[in-house]
Amino acid sequence: MADRSFLSWPFFDERHRALADDLDAWAQTHVATIDHSDTDAACRTLVAALGQGGWTRHSGAAAGETLDVRTLCLIRETLARHDGLADFAFAMQGLGTGAISLFGTPAQQGEWLPLTRSGQALSAFALTEPQSGSDVANSTMTAVEDGDHYVLNGEKTWISNGGIADVYTLFARTGEAPGAKGLSAFIVPAGLTGFKVVERLKTIAPHPLATLRFSDCRIPKTALIGEPGQGFRIAMSVLDVFRSTVAAAALGFARRALDESLARVTTRQVQGAPLFDLQMVQGHIADMALDVDASALLVYRAAWAKDTGAARVTREAAMAKLFSTDQAQKVIDKAVQLHGGDGVRSGQKVEELYRDIRALRIYEGASDVQRVVIARQALGAYLGG
Incomplete structure (x- = not known):
């Protein structure tokens, strides 16, 4: 349990x-x-x-x-x-x-x-483009005003729920300023003329993912979320909230891996005694339990800070995501090792977890991007202090 x-x-x-x-x-x-x-x-x-x-x-x-x-x-x-x-x-x-x-x-x-x-x-969140993953400011998809409408042109890729979503929150360049300041956010229902799913993407842990193409796709101006040019700020604010939840998912995977490992080492016999009696195995279990609790502290600190009025939790959310996803990968790898051959057998829970965890270290800000965020936050606090 x-x-x-x-x-x-x-x-x-x-x-x-x-x-x-x-x-x-x-x-x-x-x-x-x-x-x-x-x-x-x-x-x-x-x-x-x-x-x-x-x-x-x-x-x-x-x-x-x-x-x-x-x-x-x-x-x-x-x-x-x-x-x-x-x-x-x-x-x-x-x-x-x-x-x-x-x-x-x-x-x-x-x-x-x-x-x-x-x-x-x-629903789906359409931010990533073929040439701009972590570099959101490099987005090239355009939304050009045309009377009471915007006309969308460009591609989005690695879009979760792509191809099955009923509504997409989409970010496109409206050109109010260069870089990040020229992006806006829109509500785009599925099925519009000029909106096409051009590729379904397969991954090691099956999820609905797709590349989307927009060719002279018209949406009404009422589809704009917020003000023109606020898209980057909107996207970062949303990720500020939901990045902590990615860390929470990683924590859930790690917690399950620990449970599966405890069940394994207390029932598997080696030379007439439970596997858990080996001190090296106890060391692995101790490390796994430590990583789970440390992750939980970072996850729920970030969530608590946001819920109790913090305007931004960029630093806290980045720390939670970086640590929890990276450590969950290590916890699950230990679980696979403790299961021996069964750990890599298709259909086993720890094998499924091994495939599930990997993407969390990439999406909504890859681990190395989180390190940059944390370093900049630390420097800003130091210089501001």
């Missing part, structure tokens, strides 16, 4: 503890029964189930509400511990409409959030 003692930490209110317990019980009943053989269908089914269970209502904030980042992190950690695709399905409902929750007009929020929060519509 996964360690639950962290729920007594002062980062949480009673409502958070109740939610974590309820979701854990729900996931045990609902997640394991979903067929994963068709990834697209599984994601649609998972989003619908999460909606019916009332969990996707936490993915966005209705008018007058604020996103509770501790809740988002607890949900992602719990779902990731049970099933990586369930975590992905929930996460994209939040990331895909994060800009609408934080910056959308009442009309925009009223149109889309009831659908995504209920699991009736799938």
